[in-house]
Amino acid sequence: MTVNIVGSGKVARHLLRAFSGKVETAIVNPHSFEGLVVHADVTLICVSDNAIREVGSRLPSSAGIIAHTSGSIPLDALAGHDRYGVFYPLQTFSENSDPDYSIIPFFIEGSEEEVEKRLATLASLISKNVMSADSDKRKSLHLASVFACNFANHLWALADSILKKNGMDFNVLRPLLEETLLKTKTISPHDAQTGPAVRNDTEVIGKHLAMLENEPGVREIYRILTDSIRYANNRANDTTES
Amino acid sequence: MTVNIVGSGKVARHLLRAFSGKVETAIVNPHSFEGLVVHADVTLICVSDNAIREVGSRLPSSAGIIAHTSGSIPLDALAGHDRYGVFYPLQTFSENSDPDYSIIPFFIEGSEEEVEKRLATLASLISKNVMSADSDKRKSLHLASVFACNFANHLWALADSILKKNGMDFNVLRPLLEETLLKTKTISPHDAQTGPAVRNDTEVIGKHLAMLENEPGVREIYRILTDSIRYANNRANDTTES
DSSP: OEEEEEOOSHHHHHHHHHHTTTSEEEEEOTTTOTTOOTTOSEEEEOSOGGGHHHHHHHSOGGGSEEEEOOSSSOGGGGTTSSSEEEEEEOSOOOSSOOOOGGGSOEEEEESSHHHHHHHHHHHHTTOSOEEEOOHHHHHHHHHHHIIIIIIHHHHHHHHHHHHHHTTOOGGGGHHHHHHHHHHTTTSOHHHHOOSHHHHTOHHHHHHHHHHTTTOHHHHHHHHHHHHHHHHHHHHHHHHHHO | OEEEEEOOSHHHHHHHHHHTTTSEEEEEOTTTOTTOOTTOSEEEEOSOGGGHHHHHHHSOGGGSEEEEOOSSSOGGGGTTSSSEEEEEEOSOOOSSOOOOGGGSOEEEEESSHHHHHHHHHHHHTTOSOEEEOOHHHHHHHHHHHIIIIIIHHHHHHHHHHHHHHTTOOGGGGHHHHHHHHHHTTTSOHHHHOOSHHHHTOHHHHHHHHHHTTTOHHHHHHHHHHHHHHHHHHHHHHHHHHO
16 A cells, blocks of 8 residues: 655654554655655645645645545535545644554545545555544544643643742643543542532632732633533533433 | 641531541530530631621630631631640541542731741641631632633533533543643633633634523623723733733
């Protein structure tokens, strides 16, 4: 099997490494297409979301199945080709990270069944966690990951800044954070919820809001997330009682 | 060394286990004080925040250093005693969890230096991570942990519900979540921020807001956290340029 990897970013480099020794790979310049293996089996477009359509439209259909690797771009962005698909690894790739590729979920979509099967076979060379997902499902997945990862990370940044102001380091929170995440393996995050909001501890909540008096933006985040936890909890109680 | 553990909840049970084989412990009923060893070295109050003052006021000062184990109650809640303090493990304790006690940060405060030293010595029998923190510092710590853990967990619950509605499971996010947390070991959460907000990808942000049209509460959380990420990022850029 021969796979073109179009792009020079982090996704391209990580896929190249993940495929190493498993398939023939060619790194392809997304501008000049230098390096492109014509009559490859699969050509993976690993460029930024807003360049996928343009790069896709310039690729020859002879380059095999043309697939992009994005969570938020629909399948039909590549609809000009004969056989096209999506090959989406749900992971954040950094310069120096060395993730265990075998556990990364890959979400696959194909313009036809045979295409989907080929892409799934390719993904299963890397990962034990390969699933089909149409464009709507992938959109939800992407939205969920924004909440779970991007937004959670921002809360960590806010916590980090509260700690720094008081001469402490984010690392003091790490054991608590790891345990909080571990807990969601055995019970759902909803059932694992702890803290003043779910206990409806108005005294502590009032003290926290007062501590944030000079930071209206952060105070608003505290208020709205506290309300949302209370709301989710009441709704669950209502359901139980009815 | 003899330690009274007053309470029957999760903190009491975990401290009992953590001290096992290291000090003499006695489990004490918080209502009747049945089991109390008079002339113990330390008496740890492991009851809910709103009961600490009341339980503290009924304990005899002869029970050694009287300390509570809460993040949000000030030291002076126990000021009626001769020697008193705070013995605060920054961890969430569940029924069935088996955390590595040796890495749990313990924050210690004492009514006098000798008391603080004794409590720190006691904590260091359990953990390699023992620090002093006055009541203000501990208050900030607690606020930071609400953001980093309680609120992050709620975002996971929201993500879980988005996934469930689309026939997927929270576990698909786990490798991404673990990598996101791992990243903050080498770069600060602020610098590790990824996603549409920090890229200012208005097209994706607009699509996500549209997907949440029927859930105004969740939509508002999306909007306010996106704004906060943009704000934090702009502020950082401003600082770099000025």
